[in-house]
Amino acid sequence: MSGRLIVVGLGPGNPDQVTPEALAAVADAEDFFGYFPYIDRLDLRADQRRHASDNRAELARARAALEMAAKGGKVCVVSGGDPGVFAMAAAVCEAIDEGPAEWRDIEFSVVPGITAMLAVAAKAGAPLGHDFCAISLSNNLKPWDVIEKRLIAAAEAGFVMAFYNPVSKARPHQLGDAFVLLRRHLPGEVPVIFGRAAGRPDEAIRIVPLSQAESGMADMATCVIVGTAETKLIERDGLRPLVYSPRFFKGAGA
Amino acid sequence: MSGRLIVVGLGPGNPDQVTPEALAAVADAEDFFGYFPYIDRLDLRADQRRHASDNRAELARARAALEMAAKGGKVCVVSGGDPGVFAMAAAVCEAIDEGPAEWRDIEFSVVPGITAMLAVAAKAGAPLGHDFCAISLSNNLKPWDVIEKRLIAAAEAGFVMAFYNPVSKARPHQLGDAFVLLRRHLPGEVPVIFGRAAGRPDEAIRIVPLSQAESGMADMATCVIVGTAETKLIERDGLRPLVYSPRFFKGAGA
Missing domain, CATH: 3.40.1010.10 (Tetrapyrrole methylase, N-terminal domain)
Incomplete structure (x- = not known):
């Protein structure tokens, strides 16, 4: 039965x-x-x-x-x-x-x-507005060299990235290592969003350029979104800036 | 005001x-x-x-x-x-x-x-259970060579792919061209899910191997999910097979 x-x-x-x-x-x-x-x-x-x-x-x-x-x-x-x-x-x-x-x-x-990346993206504007990928940074389930290969492929091909499981007590170094790697493949001014507990009372959203992104800005409950060279920041008086990835990519309509 | x-x-x-x-x-x-x-x-x-x-x-x-x-x-x-x-x-x-x-x-x-890919994935099992990406196949907003570059990068790096805007009357060829391209980079038995109107009364979910995937299986309202070489199919008597992408990637824990 x-x-x-x-x-x-x-x-x-x-x-x-x-x-x-x-x-x-x-x-x-x-x-x-x-x-x-x-x-x-x-x-x-x-x-x-x-x-x-x-x-x-x-x-x-x-x-x-x-x-x-x-x-x-x-x-x-x-x-x-x-x-x-x-x-x-x-x-x-x-x-x-x-x-x-x-x-x-x-x-x-x-x-x-x-899912977390949608809730965090909604708080930041529209960082996932263009092609994007979701990567778990935990190397409990896959080897770190596979993660590195995917980070490079995504950066080179122009995908926005959302990181799940960015850090844990057992894995304090992965996220920092990922930022070091990505700084070799993406401009330093690319916006990085740290979204913790989006939509909950203890919500914390922080936006920094890739050049200043650090592992310590995330914990287990954080979803991290890394833009592309196309991703833009809109500054606003007295408000958090908006981050969006334009729908249009140069050369379209050809 | x-x-x-x-x-x-x-x-x-x-x-x-x-x-x-x-x-x-x-x-x-x-x-x-x-x-x-x-x-x-x-x-x-x-x-x-x-x-x-x-x-x-x-x-x-x-x-x-x-x-x-x-x-x-x-x-x-x-x-x-x-x-x-x-x-x-x-x-x-x-x-x-x-x-x-x-x-x-x-x-x-x-x-x-x-979003559509989550609703379609839920109907199929867990095809997005590992790292994945979302790509719009519309070349209204980006050149086709950028799309091709992203398809190859995603296939080679082992991302499951979800395609949005797979076809339209003005763009009948893109999805077929994408399948031809992907067949050069992925095994023919990789599961492809065509999910139309997931969760609505006119829902239609179809699962075929990449070798048999055709553009005509999708319309504007379809989200297409393409697995990786790791994605598995579970056959079930009298029920639609389940498709899932294992959380574990060989070589992990090293």
Whole structure:
């Protein structure tokens, strides 16, 4: 008897950025799996059960959720932001792929959410207004030389970049190393946005030129957006400048 | 007397994917500017005014909205998806940058939304589960050789790609040309997802290997996601296969 598993994106943390679709999925489930701060965001009924776990336990959490769904449970796995962007949807798919055949019969669905780079970009103007990429800087899951290769490719090809997992206690150096590398491939005046807790009461948005960007300006909860040579800054009296990447690239229409 | 201008993302078209923040912004504005199908989605009061315009008129629309806000209006510019991703936020910033100095005093904000690639990815599994990029295939705004350079860079560096504006009546060939190019840089079995109207009643999701991907499988309302050599397909009896890009890249943890 197979149950169902739904992976739900709760957005960046502002309750007004949670979709009605996500709320309905939460109301309709019985067992909740997720990293404990995301589970803590849920307003659950007495008959709904919490199975919170630690940050680094994604695959074990996915397997536990699938086991419960395979027994007929109505299971919800929660992610911050969007579950498909460096979050739980891929971990659940991976567990299905490697797990027992009956896990493929589980009714599986994903509810999208506002991912961090969209919330941070909205606060800054329109830095993602042109072609862009999203890169996780964590080398827990891929070697650093692959990350370096991608940073150079993105800078040379003119993609705006959004960095997820820019730093952690176990990895204090990656973001600084990335800035050193990018300064060799991009002009020093390229705007860099540090967006922490966008849309939450403790929101902090900081904009600095690449030449002055430092690892210490970010923590685990920060999404970092690095512009291109085309990205522009609009200064405003008494207001934070706007950052945008023009839709138009020189030479178009040819 | 400066008013205010808010750019609001309405998501991919499913009302359950519109955030409370977006609804509150709509309720609080008096004049609405946007491409007419997005304006048509709004449930406005008798005292709220519609200023719908055509698809290609982004900059003129942005200027008209700013002019009204500069006169004290409470103006809302609506976008489908997220306004910061190939949509109106960049057009408004561009108009502010090039417009009269007083436009910089307008209270300006952006409300993020679920962008198409997140909605399509959710329907397919987790194809954006690893590093990815978003590319507009329209050469109205950038030369085709820049697009080709970015496609090759993204394929070679191992980014999953999401294509916005994949085809239009005026540009029927770009997507097919992109597939021909990508087949030289990626294995033929790489999964390609054609996601049309994700989350709406007329939703259509189709998954084919890159070797069989054709331009005719997409229209203007389609978001196309191209995997990498690492992206995997999970076959399921009687169900659409799941597509995911593993979080782990070989050689990690070194």
